[in-house]
Amino acid sequence: MIRPPTLRPLRPLRTSASLMTRSLATLGIRREDPRRVWERRTPLTPEAVATLTDKAAVEVESCSRRCFPDSAYAAAGAKIVPKLSKDVNLVLGIKEPRVEDVHALIDSDPSVKRTWMMFSHTHKGQPYNTPLLSAFLPPSKGQTLIDHELLTSPGKDGKLRRVAAFGWFAGAVGAGEALSLTGQALLRRGVSHPLLHLARPYTYTSLDEFKAALKRAGDAAELTALRKASDPSLSHDAEGPVVIALTGAGNVSTGSRDMLDEAGVQWVDWTQLPNLKPGPKIYACALPPYSYLQRKTDGGYDRIEYYANPDLYESTFTERIAPYITTLIHGAGWQEGFPRIMTNADMERYLAEGKGKHKMIALQDVTCDVEGALEFMNHYTTIDEPVFEGPGGILIGSTDVLPTELPADSSTYFSGKLLPYVERAVDRANGKPVVNDEIDQTLNRARIVANSELLEKHEWLQENVDKWRATQSVGLLPQKKRVLLLGSGLVAGPAVEAFLKRPDVQLVIASNNLAEAEALARNRRNVSTRSLDVSDDAALGETVAGADVIVSLLPAPMHVQVARHCITHGRHLVTASYVSPEMKELDAEAKAKDVLLLGECGLDPGIDSMAAMRIMERVHKEGKKVVSFVSWCGGLPEASASNVPLAYKFSWSPKAVLTAALNNAEFKLNGEMRKVAGQDLLREHFPNVKLWRGLALEGLANRDSLPYAEKYGLGSIQDLRDCFRGTLRYQGFAHLMDGFRTLGLLGQEKVEAAGSWPGFLAASMSQALGREVKEENLLAEVEQATGADAELVEALQYFSLLPGSSLGAPAPPALPKQPQAPIDTFASLLSKKLAYASDERDAVLLHHAFKIVPADSGGVGEQTVTASLLCTGDERASAMATTVGCTLAFAALRVADGQVQVRGVTGPYTKDVWAGVLDELERIGVKVKETWS
Incomplete structure (x- = not known):
């Protein structure tokens, strides 16, 4: 049996006493992007950190999600910090960080030379991470980017192989997900199989516990099969045995194969697939490439020829393999130009021939190659939402962070592999000379950026950076996409963050609360603020004229005023508000000026x-x-x-x-x-x-x-x-709110300013009831008007609207000094009394x-x-702010990028709006889950 990767033994823990000697280097382990809720892995374990504290100060950003607690790192001699300090010159992480966090650390002291080590997902020219790559390039200075994926060392055959990867764990977890998925898929076919009770890998605390669960599931499946075979009265699965097929021959497939072994599967050759009968075990088959790839001319296969001339080959998976397998675990790499295992047309033919009774019902794509080798696998899944329904009801999993389902084991393995290279990077930060041994050579091969310059083999990425990156030259600023954000209220934060992930966007935040706007802009690039009173129509028009796209967070009645300026100056407008009748009247005028006034791009509507x-x-x-x-x-x-x-x-x-x-x-x-x-x-x-x-x-x-x-x-x-x-x-809610309405608190006609909050209630009631209500009789008047509603009275006390106790509630705000509609005053009161606490x-x-x-x-x-x-919501933003602010920003960016062709007054009803926005929301974890019964 193939064994799981062995873990590199680590030296014993050292105490914080080792930090008494001043180090030249400061190593920082950053917190992973908080939007990656399930990312619990760490590049170095506490034990590994302890081996470094005699040569570097170690800072660890506090994180309660990380698989090892802060206390373990503190015991290892690290300093737990809320944010990495400007002294850090070696930054370690797993996945790519937020771009703004990179800029913030660089800007905290631009003179510090820093080395960043991570899976950056930039070296293939991935568009979504071009802004991250550009952060390490000029005008930044002294930044070096080392990608974990590029850490390679020669194997026994002389070929370069990765030295620090999670592939084995991805395959191992992928096998567990596939088996669990198979149980669900079989249930949908009317078959209750023991795999249905196999919990997903993340529910286990360790690899050993996971293996034990796999063995129990395999034993249960075997016992069930034997019982059916011995008792003719028990029904058998009419669709034949459960057969798991596995593609690939690297670490991913090795991990999957090892876990299938733990489940006690019976391995068979691919040529046996058509003749398999129900047996006491789950069958499994490792598919060599020649089992489903053949030369178009004569059906042969030659590996060297295939990689040299892939166009000479075609896939026969649909005919040779798919009709005989229950589940596919896909772990084989694929790239453009090579034949797909199954195209969309292949899948349509397969389903048509199966006439609703096709055998393949589950797929776990460990490679997560969207529309790649399996063209019908068309989007990612997450640990929260691990499956989507593909063609023919096939259940598909395609989660790209599978190793984090076993975070401690996978981190321990990865840390052991990475540690020698981190030690050497610390040596370099401490000024020790390059010895050019294999470790130094491996680090050199993994560098994408050195001293803020792209390495020669990565220079081709500069063109991508140039297209995405806005110049710092004032004279060329108009080349940026100029976005004006009107307002700085509760949902502005996520919108600002979404805009500033794009270095080709120049954002202006205009608000009547300049302090609030400046707080949103602080320590960020490509953003400025402006004090703006919207009642100053001339100033509003001037501000609108200076942007390409205007995003309004103003109250809905103000949108028409903004829209008129947009039409005058030929600018596009995006809001989260319902399209009002007054806005609709601008439709023809907007179309005539080729202007889009796009509303309803929030949550509801949106x-x-x-x-x-x-x-x-x-x-x-x-x-x-x-x-x-x-x-x-x-x-x-x-x-x-x-x-x-x-x-x-x-x-x-x-x-x-x-x-x-x-x-x-x-x-x-x-x-x-x-x-x-x-x-x-x-x-x-x-x-x-x-x-x-x-x-x-x-x-x-x-x-x-x-x-x-x-x-x-x-x-x-x-x-x-x-x-x-x-x-x-x-x-x-409705009962209380109706009581407030009865008492006039939702009234929209102004009442005179009151000297107390009970006085405000008395004035509101007087207006609503059409007779004078005196403050000294307030409780009796409330009970008379509402039928002695005890719950309503208690609420009024909470809101400080009745004389006496406010039940320990937050203190009310100051009363308005001018006449105001009760609904406005009451809204101000509720915003204080019913505000969210920080936790x-x-x-x-x-x-x-x-x-x-x-x-x-x-x-x-x-x-x-x-x-x-x-x-x-989370510690960074409320759910409302995220869903409204990000939706607005993503819609506005599509407009700025010229991806929305409709003009006039409309909502998000065309595909060029809704498809792209939903995709972007899903990318940040806001996913609308569909079910089709």
């Missing part, structure tokens, strides 16, 4: 529409039609943060939340057209919306749902059973449910399609 359009494209493509559409969306605190009146906290505009509770609504449910007046919306809420287990939700109808039949292409409203869009809240998180929830039928079926054969999103 991601909800984009997700619906993606589903509708497939519905139309498959010749089907929609008979029902029900959609829910909402932003809420996590349960732990919801123990306040309204069970709600504010991650976006408080006034917008209050105003939404007063809108008229129109929709169709159960074949009935319904209209709800704004004054009745809260009372006519939906008290129990069951979507996510454990969440006690209620809902409000969201404006006019009926136009979405046309917007989404759902068909005629007369032909739809349901057409409904709703807003989600925790149960109890509290929010979540956004989205759920679409479509009922579809074949277009010519007469309504028979109804199918359910859902799209759902549950996104939680």
Whole structure:
């Protein structure tokens, strides 16, 4: 049996006493990008760090997700820091860091020469990481980039092989994921197999525990098969034995093969596949290239010829292999110009010949080569969402961070391999001479950038950098894509971050709160700030004229004013707000000036529409039609943060939340057209919306749902059973909010300024009830107006609106000194009282449910399609800020890049908007999951 990689023995831990001697070098282990939630690996273990503390000071960025705790690194002699200091001259990580973090460290002391070691994913010219590569080049100075992937050393045959890689662990975890996936896929075929109970690899604390689970699963499968064979009354799988096929011959496939051995599979030759019968074990087959690749002329195979002239060869996988295997674990490399194992056309032919009973039902693509060797494998999965449904219902996994499912074991292995090269890099940082031995030569081969210059073999990347990189020359600044961000409020942070990942973007943040804008711009390149009062129309027009694309975070009523300036100056506008009737009136004028006024690019409206359009494209493509559409969306605190009146906290505009509770609504449910007046919306809420287990939700109808039949292409409203869009809240929200409405707190006519918060309530009630309410009688008046509602009274006390105790709630803000509408004053109060604490998180929830039928079926054969999103905020940004701010930014960047052709006033209903934005959101972990029953 092939053994797993052996771990390099490490020297004993050393204490922090070794730091008493001043080192020239400072080594820093950075925190991985926090958006990579599952990235728990580390380049050096605490034991490895302990071996370095006599020659370098070691800083470790604090991280509670890392597989080894901060305390272990501290015990090894490292200093735990919130951020790496400017003294660090050797920076270690696993994956690529955020570009802004690289710039921040370089800018903290530009004179420090630094070496960066990571999997940078830049040396193949990957477009998405060109900004990262450019960060190490001029005007930066003294930066060296060493890529873990390029650390190679000659093997016994003289060929260069990687010395520090996770391939074996990727294959090992991939095999576990494949077996678990096979259990799910078989269940969908009506077969309950013991593999269904095999937990995914990340649930095990160690490789040994994972191996033990594989053995138990294999034993259970064998016992089940033997029991079926001995008892004729037990049914057998009509589709034959479970057969796992494996491609590749490197570390990845070795890892997979070793784990399949742990599961006790029975290995067979590929030529035996057509004749396999159900047996006591799971069958497995390692596929040599010649089993599915052959010369077009005579069916032969010659390895040297194949790599020299791949065009002479074709794949026979569809005919020779696919009909006989249950699951494919794909671990073989592929590059453009070589034959695909299966093309899309091959897959269509395979499914047609199988007539719905094809045997291959699961695929784990460990290579994660999108539209590569397996063309139908067309997007990545994640550890959170490990599978998508491919052609013919095949379950596909394609997660590119599989080794992090066994983070401690894979990190220990990798650390042992990497340590000699880190030690040598520390020596170089300490000024020791190059000895040009194999370690030095390996490090030289792995350098992409040295002293902020591309190495000769990587000079071709400069052209990519030049295309992506904006010059620092003032005279050439117009070549940048100029983006103006109007506003600096709650959702601005993620938008700014998304814009500034693009070095070809020059961002201006214009706000009436200059301190807030400057906080967003601090320590960042390619961004400036400007104080702007939007009521100064001339200043607004001048500011708009200086940009190419304007992104407005201003209140929705101000968008029309901005839009008029955009039309005047020929600039494009992107907002997250609903397209208002006033904005629609500008459509013809905008088209005449070739201007796009793009609204509804946030969460709701925004991601909800984009997700619906993606589903509708497939519905139309498959010749089907929609008979029902029900959609829910909402932003809420996590349960732990919801123990306040309204069970709600504010991650976006408080006034917008209050105003939404007063809108008229129109929709169709159960074949009935319904209209709800704004004054009745809260009372006519939906008290129990069951979507996510454990969440006690209620809902409000969201404006006019009926136009979405046309917007989404759902068909005629007369032909739809349901057409409904709703807003989600925790149960109890509508009842309290309706009480506040009754008391006048949502009133929109100004009242005189009050001297106290109870006085403000008295003034609001006086206006709403049409008679004077005195502050000294306030409690009795509230009870009379609301029927002695104890819950409402308690909420008013919490909000400091009744004389006496405020139940320990946060202190209220100062009262306005001028007359103001109650809804504005109340919004100000709630924004203070219901603000998130620093350790509290929010979540956004989205759920679409479509009922579809074949277009010519007469309504028979109804199918359910859902799209759902549950996104939680983190320490960097709220979920609302991420989903609204990033959606806005990604849409605006597509407009700036010329990728959106539509003009006039519209929402995100064309594919050149929604497809690209959804792809970018998925890349940062905001994924709308679809299910097709």
